[in-house]
Each structure stands twice: as structure tokens, then as C-alpha cells.
Amino acid sequence: MTMDEPTIDGVTPDIRMRFSGWSRGAAITGIVGLVAAVAAALVFGKAALVQSYLFAYLFWLGISLGCLSAMLLHQLVAGGWGYMIQRVAEAATRVLPFLALAFAPILLAYRDLYPWADPNYLIAHPVVAEKTAYLNTSFFVLRAVIYFAIFIGLAAILNHWSRKLDLTGDAIYIVRLRRLGAIGLIFYVLAMTFASVDWGMSLEPEQFSSIYGAWFIVGQGLLAIAFCTIIVSRLYRSAPYVGGFGCTEDEQLCQMIPGCHGAPGCARPKYVEYFHHLGNLLLGFVVLWAYISFSQYLIIWSGNLPEEIPYYINRTHGGYQALTVVLILFHFVVPFAVLLIRRSKRSIPPLVTLCGFMLLMRAVDLFWIIIPAFRPGLLLGHLLIGACLLVGLGGIWMALFFRELTKRPLLPVGDERMRALQGHHDPAGTDTALPTEATEHA
Amino acid sequence: MATVTRRLDDISPKEPVIAPGQTYGSITDLVNDVVDQTERPPRFWLAVFGIGSLLLMLLLNAVGYLLIRGPGIWGINIPVAWGFAIINFVWWVGIGHAGTLISAILLLLRQEWRTSINRFAEAMTLFALMCAGMFPLLHVGRPWVVFFMFPIPSTTGMWPQFRSPLMWDVFAINSYMLVSAVFWYVGLLPDLATLRDRAWRRWNDAPPPERKLADRIRQIAYGMAAIGWRGSARHWHRYEMTYLLLAGLATPLVVSVHTIVSFDFAVSVLPGWHATVFPPYFVAGAIYCGFAMVLVLMIPIRKVYRLEGLVTMNHIENMAKVMLVAGLIVFYGYLMELFFAWYSGNTYERFMMQNRLTGPYWPAYWALILCNVLIPQLLWLKRVRTNLVVLFIVAIFVNIGMWLERYVIVVVSLHRDFLPTSWGAYHGTFWDWALYLGTFGLFLVNMALFLRFLPMINVFEMKHLLHSKMPQPAKGEESR
Numbered sequence: 001m002t003m004d005e006p007t008i009d010g011v012t013p014d015i016r017m018r019f020s021g022w023s024r025g026a027a028i029t030g031i032v033g034l035v036a037a038v039a040a041a042l043v044f045g046k047a048a049l050v051q052s053y054l055f056a057y058l059f060w061l062g063i064s065l066g067c068l069s070a071m072l073l074h075q076l077v078a079g080g081w082g083y084m085i086q087r088v089a090e091a092a093t094r095v096l097p098f099l100a101l102a103f104a105p106i107l108l109a110y111r112d113l114y115p116w117a118d119p120n121y122l123i124a125h126p127v128v129a130e131k132t133a134y135l136n137t138s139f140f141v142l143r144a145v146i147y148f149a150i151f152i153g154l155a156a157i158l159n160h161w162s163r164k165l166d167l168t169g170d171a172i173y174i175v176r177l178r179r180l181g182a183i184g185l186i187f188y189v190l191a192m193t194f195a196s197v198d199w200g201m202s203l204e205p206e207q208f209s210s211i212y213g214a215w216f217i218v219g220q221g222l223l224a225i226a227f228c229t230i231i232v233s234r235l236y237r238s239a240p241y242v243g244g245f246g247c248t249e250d251e252q253l254c255q256m257i258p259g260c261h262g263a264p265g266c267a268r269p270k271y272v273e274y275f276h277h278l279g280n281l282l283l284g285f286v287v288l289w290a291y292i293s294f295s296q297y298l299i300i301w302s303g304n305l306p307e308e309i310p311y312y313i314n315r316t317h318g319g320y321q322a323l324t325v326v327l328i329l330f331h332f333v334v335p336f337a338v339l340l341i342r343r344s345k346r347s348i349p350p351l352v353t354l355c356g357f358m359l360l361m362r363a364v365d366l367f368w369i370i371i372p373a374f375r376p377g378l379l380l381g382h383l384l385i386g387a388c389l390l391v392g393l394g395g396i397w398m399a400l401f402f403r404e405l406t407k408r409p410l411l412p413v414g415d416e417r418m419r420a421l422q423g424h425h426d427p428a429g430t431d432t433a434l435p436t437e438a439t440e441h442a
Numbered sequence: 443m444a445t446v447t448r449r450l451d452d453i454s455p456k457e458p459v460i461a462p463g464q465t466y467g468s469i470t471d472l473v474n475d476v477v478d479q480t481e482r483p484p485r486f487w488l489a490v491f492g493i494g495s496l497l498l499m500l501l502l503n504a505v506g507y508l509l510i511r512g513p514g515i516w517g518i519n520i521p522v523a524w525g526f527a528i529i530n531f532v533w534w535v536g537i538g539h540a541g542t543l544i545s546a547i548l549l550l551l552r553q554e555w556r557t558s559i560n561r562f563a564e565a566m567t568l569f570a571l572m573c574a575g576m577f578p579l580l581h582v583g584r585p586w587v588v589f590f591m592f593p594i595p596s597t598t599g600m601w602p603q604f605r606s607p608l609m610w611d612v613f614a615i616n617s618y619m620l621v622s623a624v625f626w627y628v629g630l631l632p633d634l635a636t637l638r639d640r641a642w643r644r645w646n647d648a649p650p651p652e653r654k655l656a657d658r659i660r661q662i663a664y665g666m667a668a669i670g671w672r673g674s675a676r677h678w679h680r681y682e683m684t685y686l687l688l689a690g691l692a693t694p695l696v697v698s699v700h701t702i703v704s705f706d707f708a709v710s711v712l713p714g715w716h717a718t719v720f721p722p723y724f725v726a727g728a729i730y731c732g733f734a735m736v737l738v739l740m741i742p743i744r745k746v747y748r749l750e751g752l753v754t755m756n757h758i759e760n761m762a763k764v765m766l767v768a769g770l771i772v773f774y775g776y777l778m779e780l781f782f783a784w785y786s787g788n789t790y791e792r793f794m795m796q797n798r799l800t801g802p803y804w805p806a807y808w809a810l811i812l813c814n815v816l817i818p819q820l821l822w823l824k825r826v827r828t829n830l831v832v833l834f835i836v837a838i839f840v841n842i843g844m845w846l847e848r849y850v851i852v853v854v855s856l857h858r859d860f861l862p863t864s865w866g867a868y869h870g871t872f873w874d875w876a877l878y879l880g881t882f883g884l885f886l887v888n889m890a891l892f893l894r895f896l897p898m899i900n901v902f903e904m905k906h907l908l909h910s911k912m913p914q915p916a917k918g919e920e921s922r
Contacts (some may be wrong), residue, residue, distance in 0.1 A: 170448040189774065197785070208786045210719035210778040282789035295721040297699065301607075302709040303716050307788065416450055 015238055016406050023402035037388035044381030047374075049389075050109040052382045055370045056389035057106065058199065059223075059363055061099050062216075066224025068155055069093035069188050071215070075158075075181035080270060081277035083411065083418045084236075085228035090162060091404040092156035092227070098400055101129040102393065106199075107141060114140075116205045127307065128205040135202055143198055150191045154184045162412060169414040193219050203373035207311045209300065215292045222285035223362050226355040231276045233352045235272050235410060240358045270421070272346050279345025282358065286339065289365075290332040315368060319378030323368050331361040363390060412423020445557065457759065459555050459907065461751035466905050470636065473899045476747055477637060478644075478660075479612045484748040487890060494886030501880025504873055507579065513583050515873040522868035527581040527850040530878050532703055532724075533731065534574035535615070536844060539696050540732020541567025542622060545629070545690035549685075557907050558752045561900045562743075563736050569888040571619050578611070580877070581686035588887075611727050614702045618695045625688045631681065632902045635671035638664035644682065700728045707851065711796035713721040715854030717782065723775030730768035730814075731844035732839040733761050738887070741834045743898070752899055755828055762827040769818045772847075776815065781824035790860055802867065803854045806846050813843025 011019075065232035067089035074082030074089075081172045106113065116128055116135040122342045128135070157180055165173040193213025201212050237240060316324055335354060344350045371382050412418055475481075483491075501656045508515060541563035544667040548556035579585050585593035595601050602609050641661035645653055671677060704724035737758070744753045783795035796806045817839045820826045827833060858865045870878075892898065 011470075127787040131785060134785065171448045174450055175453050184769065193774075193778070204785075208782050208784040210717045211722070212718075213778070214719070214722060283663065291697070291701075292722070296718045298705070299708045299718045300718070303711045305711060305716075312851045349552065440804050 008195050011406050011408075011410060012238070015235070015410070019402045019406045023399045026237055026395045026398035026402065028043070028395070030392050030399060033388050033390075033395055035392075035393025037385050037392050040381070040385045040388060044385060047112045047387055048198055048379070048381045050105065050112045051371065052386035052389050053105055053393075054113060054199070055367055055382075055386050056393045057099075057102060058131065058370065059366050059390060060283075060393050062220040062223045062362070062366070063227050063397075064092050064096050064099055064186070065151060065192060066220035066222070067220060067228065068096070068125070068151065068158070069185065069192075070224045070228070071158060072154070072181040072184040072188065075177040076185075078417045079277060080274045080421050081281065083415070083421065084241075084274045084278070085225075086162075086412050087408055087410050088228045088231045088235075088405065089224060090408070091401055092224070094159060094404045095157050095397055096148075096152050098397070100152060103144060103148070107144065110140070114202055114205070116202060121205075125206060129243070131205065135205060140198060143194065147191045147195045150187050154180070156185070163408070166409060166412060166414040169416070171416060174415065174417065185417070189213075189217060192220070200369060203370065204311060204314075206307045209296055209311075211292055211296050215289075215296065218285060218288045218292060219362060219365065222282070222358060223291060225278060225281050225285060225360040226362070229275070229355045230352055230359075231405075233275075233348050233355075236348075260390045273350055275348055276342075276345045279339055280352050282355065283336070283339035283345075286332060286335050286358070290336070291318065293327075293332075314372040314376055318376050320368065320372055323364060323378075327361070327365055327368060330357070331365055333363075340409065411430060451542045453843060457754055457756035458911075459557070459754060459756050460904070460911060461754055464751050466908065469899075469904045469908065470901055472635060472749065472752065473901050473904075474640060475896045476893065477895060478640060478896055479894070480603050483894065484746050486742065488895060490886055493889040494883050494890055497880055497883025498887050499883070500876050501883050504876040505576075507873065508580060508877070513581065513771045515870050515871065517871045517874055519866065519868075521859060521864055521866045522853055524856065524877055525868055526870050526874040527577040528706075529845065529852050531574050531577035531880065532848045533579075533845050534542050534881065535579075535703060536724075536728035536731045537735045537841075538567040538570035538574065538622075538732065539700060539725075539728040540736050541565070541570075542618075542625075543729055543732065544736070545625065546689040546696065549689045552695060552914075553760075554907055554910075555692050555757050557903045558749075558899050559736065559757055559761075560903075561626075561629065561896075562740065562898045564622065564629070564734065565889070565892045565896075565898070566732075566739065567622050568619075568626060569892075570732075570884050571615070571833040572888065573885050575615060575619070575883060576884075577877075607702055607709055610702045611706065614695075616700045618692075618699045621688065621692050621695055625685075625692055628681070628684055628688060629900060631668055631671050631804065632673065633897045633900065634664050634668035635673065636901060637897065638668050670862065680847060697725055712859060713783070713788070713791045713856055714798070714851065717779060718811065719775055719778045721914045723772060723778075724772035726775065727844060727847065728770050730746075730765060731841060733765040733768065733902075734840035734844070737761055737765070737833060737837040738841065741830050743893070745830075747893075747898075748898065758830070758833065759827045761826075762821050762833055765837070766818060766821040769814065769821075769840070773815050776811070793858075794855060797858055798850060798854050801854065801858065803850065803857070806854065807851050810843050810846035813839040814847060817843075846865075851855065907918055 015368065032247065036051065057108060071086065071089045071093065075085060108366075111117045116132070117137060122129045122132065133139075134148075158177070161173045161177050161180065164170070165177070194217075196213045196216035201209070286350075300312060303309075314320070335358060338344050338350070338354055344354070345415070367386060371379060371386070374382075516527070518527075531735075541560075544556050544563040545560040545567075549560075570690060579588055582588055590598075590600065591602055591609065593602055593604075596696075602612075628821060638661055641657045641664060645657040645661060648654070648657075701721040701724065704720040708720040710716055740753060740761075741758070744750055780795060783791045786792070817836055820832070820836055826836070853868050857868055
């Protein structure tokens with residue numbers, strides 16, 4: 001075995017330096033953002049602050065939870081793309097305890113967010129009064145506790161076994177992680193579905209749509225893939241990647257030969273392959289998002305029922321129609337067209353630019369989902385405070401994320417499936433019976 | 443902590459995708475001997491063909507009587523104006539989707555285990571689509587003017603209603619059928635050429651009095667079907683490109699077809715139909731039922747034709763896993779329907795769900811939960827996934843469950859809608875059942891003919907797979 005011994009500290013000092021620099025910068029940016037948001041709230045009021053906070057919160061929660069679900073899936077399918085981003089995504093899931101704490105402002109100010117918390121509203125809306133068995137304060141809080149227990153619990157087990165695998169290389173942890181992947185995904189999907197009803201759909205308590213949970217889940221997956229691709233693009237030229245998935249020698253040259261299957265003595269730069277896979281995943285999520293968004297729209301539009309249709313009326317009037325067009329064009333049409341092109345997935349700069357763009361579009365989409373619920377008409381105060389909070393909350397999140405990222409080797413060194421991928425040949429070759437005699441003519 | 447590091451193979455060994463000992467020659471012979479008809483067809487084949495023919499006659503009777511008397515012979519009436527015809531249509535279309543999923547989507551995802559089952563599954567797609575297409579065609583009442591569905595206003599000046607998803611169905615199903623057929627045929631070309639050459643060699647090698655006319659006919663027939671395939675590098679290059687493009691084309695089609703089928707229901711305002719979760723939930727249901735059908739057909743066929751070396755336990759287990767995942771997505775759909783019926787706060791939505799659970803058709807709903815949700819949970823166990831008998835039974839339950847699901851969606855939602863004065867009941871009549879069972883005849887006869895005259899496994903792709911599994915020369919010895 002040519003592999004180095006698995007070590008606890010796999011991050012080289014120069015990367016550690018870089019990360020702590022980024023972490024500090026993010027923390028400072030975050031604090032500036034939060035202060036700016038509070039200052040703006042003095043002008044626009046407390047309600048605007050809380051409502052925008054929900055939007056920014058769901059964005060960053062989406063990255064962590066998207067990374068959680070991507071890693072649960074990865075443990076089931078074990079593709080090369082998953083190993084590229086595994087440590088990045090795992091670090092993002094370890095920020096979940098902070099996000100649980102950051103949920104506190106929403107609990108404290110839920111009356112500014114959720115109309116069902118107001119008894120007068122219930123009297124005026126008998127349909128909503130029918131739902132109080134579900135939409136009531138104590139059950140709302142209890143459910144939030146359950147959701148975070150599930151999310152943090154899954155992340156903790158995932159990270160624990162992944163760590164054990166690093167240290168021991170014992171395949172029993174691969175089997176355990178695989179089981180966790182299957183069962184964890186079920187828990188995640190159910191928890192996230194009901195969480196999206198609680199935190200998003202019940203902002204407009206009359207509205208209901210049974211695809212809503214899947215809409216959020218797909219959005220989170222999209223966020224996670226875009227985010228992880230960006231972070232990995234800053235790392236793939238440094239220590240564990242080069243020699244692992246990277247090319248030992250003339251890296252630049254290899255990258256220019258797309259069909260190269262590895263010349264003698266050359267470890268093919270597999271990361272190009274895996275960036276390509278990440279790009280395909282991104283394409284898949286973009287299409288899935290459009291599929292769900294369009295299906296929901298078409299069904300509600302054609303039904304035109306009084307409980308449902310206000311949702312889309314709010315989002316196609318009062319300035320939001322511009323955002324709607326932006327979403328159709330830039331959350332679907334343009335990325336779809338770009339990602340169909342093979343070159344844009346195999347060359348890292350355009351792919352990373354697109355990923356950054358998709359993060360922005362996810363923010364626009366979440367803004368479009370959350371904010372019109374509060375009052376008709378585009379709210380400039382919310383836009384401003386929302387942007388500040390997105391940066392503010394994001395800064396703190398990133399600071400914690402980079403701190404977590406330095407704690408473990410950047411590639412899961414103990415996983416034999418990854419080592420098989422790093423080798424020249426397909427891992428399937430090792431566990432597939434080889435033909436004994438294959439000399440006959442075709 | 444164990445001191446010895448365990449390897450994955452020690453704990454959870456993986457089955458091979460090709461059994462050990464297979465060679466290029468053995469694959470060719472194993473598959474093509476069936477088609478060359480060197481021996482009499484097995485009893486199993488005769489039984490399938492015989493039963494299929496009987497059912498096909500039932501179909502012809504059912505259709506004939508329908509054309510004479512009209513759809514009044516069915517159980518449909520107001521309020522349940524959609525009955526067996528739509529249920530069976532959705533059921534058969536769903537079965538068809540597994541074939542496209544295996545051949546196109548798994549190709550794009552580079553899943554090598556698709557290779558030995560894709561030809562077979564695609565054939566299943568085509569035959570299932572034939573059965574599915576009959577139902578809307580007959581349900582319109584006057585099939586001879588079905589061209590009104592196409593946008594050709596030349597004589598009547600009439601346009602179809604483009605806002606109706608039933609109209610979109612016409613386009614979706616037709617393009618799906620077309621692309622599936624082309625995809626299947628293109629994939630067959632190299633193998634047809636092999637059959638042509640084998641027939642020619644047999645005819646040519648035999649001394650004159652023993653030359654069989656059948657071989658000559660076969661050579662000419664397969665030769666025409668192979669449209670001049672010579673296996674040159676240029677042919678292969680174009681073939682690979684075409685095949686990949688068709689796979690890319692088929693993938694969105696398979697999703698669009700069942701999405702539009704779900705729109706048939708969801709764009710209405712009827713409780714039980716108007717649900718936004720319908721599109722993905724219908725697509726998952728289609729895959730669920732389709733994979734179950736592939737298993738139901740594949741398990742006996744691989745035994746009868748001794749194909750265990752090509753369709754290994756690896757394939758069987760993978761199909762079982764896909765079935766489990768699709769089943770869980772379908773279950774998610776049921777949960778969402780249940781929860782949102784209550785959460786809507788709407789009287790009619792809540793009544794619909796209560797009626798499903800406890801109304802006159804409650805056995806259908808609970809049987810569907812048993813078949814589609816409870817029994818398939820057995821697939822979590824590896825012991826069940828690798829036990830052919832149990833797996834076969836589970837797959838049959840899934841097929842029944844998916845039919846019941848459509849029955850519940852169509853009949854139970856329709857029979858009691860907003861106005862209690864217009865409530866009614868529905869039951870399939872003899873002719874409903876005759877038509878449904880009759881389509882099995884069409885399906886089985888087609889399947890039997892396919893097994894007899896075309897290679898059921900993609901021979902050249904299997905050889906390609908075998909090549910990739912051979913021991914490679916040591917590093918540096920070879921440039922590619």
C-alpha cells in the first residue's frame with residue numbers, strides 16, 4: 001500500500017494558515033453585516049428585521065442541511081465527486097449546532113412572523129382556525145426541537161463514524177455509514193418537509209401545497225453542491241488533492257486533453273472528472289428545481305382556488321413580477337443552457353462562476369418565497385436588511401465553517417473505496433470475478 | 443478496537459455483474475442459440491405463448507363487442523366517468539417507464555449493471571405502451587375519428603383544446619413511443635447483424651442437400667433488419683453517438699410522460715386529484731411498478747433460459763434496491779396526501795381522505811397500503827433481495843398495489859365529490875375485466891415472440907463489459 005499512514009492532522013500548515021485567515025475575515029465581515037442590519041432596522045422597524053432574518057437564516061441553514069443530505073447520499077453511492085467534497089460538506093454539517101442557537105430570534109419573535117399566532121387572525125380566518133391542532137405555539141416549539149435533534153443527531157453520528165474510519169481504516173464503519181445514509185435520508189426528508197411547512201408555508205396559513213417540502217429539499221441540495229464546488233475549487237491544487245485526485249506532473253497539460261485516459265506513469269487528473277460530475281449534479285438540481293416550481297405553479301394556476309392562488313398573485317404583482325422573471329431566466333434557463341455544454345463543467349473557472357451565481361439565485365428564490373408572505377408589494381427595507389443579514393449571518397457561519405475545516409484531513413484517508421478510486425483502475429475490477437479464459441473470438 | 447483492519451469485501455461482499463467463466467463466445471452462443479432455434483422452444487415458452495394467445499382472443503372479443511355496443515358496456519357512468527380504462531392506461535404506461543429508465547437513465551449515469559437487462563426491459567416498454575395506448579383510444583368511443591385529437595383543422599375547422607392535459611398526453615405518449623422504438627431498434631442493429639452472419643454461415647457451411655431454407659430466410663430477414671451493418675469503425679462511431687443522443691432524448695420524455703399523466707388529474711379542482719405532489723409521485727410510482735414488472739418477468743426467464751451467468755444476483759439485487767427507493771418515494775407521496783388533506787382545513791379535502799380510509803372503498807385503500815408500503819419494506823433485508831422466490835412474490839404485490847393505487851385515485855375521488863346528491867358507486871363489469879385481462883394477452887404474446895426471434899440480451903454490450911473486466915496489462919506497458 002503506497003498510501004501514507006492516516007494521521008489525525010491532515011491539513012498542512014500553509015492551508016491551516018490560509019483557513020484561519022479566511023475565518024477571521026469572515027467573522028469580521030459577519031459582525032459588520034449584523035451591525036449594519038440592526039442599524040437599518042432602526043429605520044425600517046423590528047418586524048422587517050425579524051422577517052428578513054428568517055430569509056437569511058433559511059439560506060445558511062439550507063447549505064448546512066444540503067451538505068448533510070448530500071453526505072448521507074454519498075455514503076450510499078460512494079462516487080468520486082462525493083470524496084472531493086466530503087470533508088467540506090462534513091465541516092458544514094458541524095456548524096448545525098450554531099444554527100440551532102441562531103434559531104432563537106425566530107422563536108422569540110415568532111409573533112412578527114406567523115399570523116396564526118394571533119388570536120384575532122384566527123377569528124377572522126376560520127379555515128386557519130381549523131388547523132390550530134398543528135399551528136400552535138407549543139407544538140411549533142416542540143417540533144423545532146425535534147427537527148434540530150434529528151439534524152444535529154445525524155450530523156454527529158456521520159462525523160463520528162467518518163472520523164473513526166479515518167483513524168482505523170476499518171471497513172465496518174463504511175457499512176455503518178452506508179446504513180446511516182439510508183435511514184438518515186428518510187429522517188432528513190421527513191423532518192425537512194415538516195420544517196418547511198412550519199417555517200415557510202405557515203407564513204401564509206391558508207395556503208397549502210403538498211410538493212412544498214420537496215421544493216425546499218431540492219433547493220438545499222442545489223445550495224450544497226454549489227457551495228462545496230466553490231470551496232473545493234480553492235483547494236484542489238494543494239496538498240492532499242494533488243497526488244490524490246490531482247496530477248503528479250504536468251497538471252496543466254493533462255487538463256488540456258479532455259479525452260486523455262492517462263499516459264504511462266501519469267496519474268490522470270481525476271478532479272476534472274469529478275468537477276464534471278459535480279457540474280452534472282448541479283444541472284440535475286437545476287432541472288429538478290424548475291420541474292417542481294413549474295408543476296406547482298401550473299397545478300395551482302389551473303385550479304385557481306381561493307386558498308391557493310393568492311400565493312402566486314402576491315408573487316407576480318407589486319414588483320415581484322421582476323423577480324419572477326429573473327428566477328425563470330437565471331435560476332433555470334441560463335444555468336441550464338450553460339451546464340449542458342461539456343466544456344463548462346470540465347473547466348473550473350466557468351463552473352465556479354456559475355456556482356457562485358447559483359448561490360445568489362438561491363438567495364433570490366428564498367427571498368421570493370419568504371418575503372411576499374408578509375405584505376403585498378416589494379419591500380425595499382426587507383431587501384436591504386435581508387442583504388445585510390445574509391452577509392452578517394453568513395460571515396459568522398463561514399468563520400465557524402473554516403475553523404471546523406482545519407480539524408480533519410481534507411480527504412477521507414481511511415476509506416478504502418476512495419483509495420480504489422485514486423488508483424489507476426476502476427474499483428469494480430477488484431470485486432468483480434475476472435474471466436478465466438477470454439481468448440475466444442468475438 | 444480490532445487490531446486487524448477489515449476490508450469491505452470481508453464484511454459485505456459484492457456479486458459480480460458477469461459470472462466467472464464467461465467468454466465472448468459463450469455470451470454469443472448463450473443468447474443467440476435461443477434465437478437460432480437450434481432446439482425446440484422450452485415448455486415455459488409454449489405455456490406463455492398459449493396463455494397469451496387465449497387472452498389475446500379475449501381481448502379481440504372485448505374490443506369487438508365494445509365497437510358494436512359502445513362504452514356503455516363498461517361500468518362507467520356519472521359521477522365515475524373514468525374507470526378501468528384510465529386506471530389500466532396509467533398502470534401500463536407506468537410499467538413501460540422502467541424500460542426507459544434502465545436503458546437511458548442508467549446509461550447516462552454509467553451504471554454498468556444495466557447492460558444485460560436493458561434490451562429486455564426496452565422490449566417490455568414497447569409492449570406495455572401498446573397495451574396502454576389501446577385504452578384512451580377505445581375510451582373515446584369512436585376510435586375511427588381519433589385523428590380529431592391531432593391539430594389538423596383542414597375540413598372541420600376544429601382545433602383540439604390545447605389547455606387540456608389530455609391533449610398533451612397525445613403528444614407525450616406518441617413521441618415517447620416513437621423515441622422508445624427507435625432507441626430499441628438502434629440498439630438492436632449490431633446484434634441483428636450477428637444473427638444475419640450466423641444464419642449465413644450455417645447455410646453456407648452445410649453441404650447442399652442439408653441446407654435449410656429457414657436459414658436462408660433468416661439471413662435475408664435479419665439482413666434487411668440490420669440495414670447494412672458491417673461493424674466498421676465508422677459504423678461504431680456513429681452508432682455510439684446516436685445511441686447517446688437518443689438516451690439523452692428519452693430521459694426527459696420518460697419524466698414528461700408520467701408528469702403529464704399526473705396533470706390529467708392534478709389540474710382539475712377535484713379533492714384527491716388536485717395535489718401539487720402528483721408529478722414526482724406519479725413518476726416514482728411508474729418506476730416502482732415498472733421495476734417490479736421487470737423482476738416478475740426476469741426471474742423466471744433467466745432460470746428457463748439458463749442466463750444466470752449474465753443476469754446475476756447483482757442485477758436482481760440492484761433492481762430490488764431501486765424498487766425499494768421508488769417505493770419509499772411513493773410512500774412519501776401518500777403521507778403528503780394524508781397530511782395536506784387535513785392541513786388544508788378544507789371540508790371537501792378532509793372528507794375525501796376520510797372517505798378513502800373508511801368509505802365504501804376502504805378495502806382498496808388498505809390493500810394498497812399493504813401491497814405498496816408494508817410488504818416492500820422486506821426489501822431492506824439482503825436475505826429477501828437475494829431470495830428469488832420471495833422477491834418474485836413481493837414484486838407481484840407491488841404490481842397489484844400500484845393498480846389499486848390508481849383505482850383509489852380514480853374511482854374513490856370521483857364517486858363522492860362536492861354534492862351528496864350526485865354521489866354514486868362504480869364497479870368494473872365483465873367487459874372491463876375482459877379488456878384488462880385481454881391486454882395481458884397482447885403483452886405476453888408480444889413478449890413470447892420477442893424471446894423467440896430477437897436476442898433478449900445485448901450481446902455486443904455484454905462483450906464490451908466483459909472486456910472491461912479482463913485483467914489489464916501492467917501499468918506502462920500499454921499506451922491506452
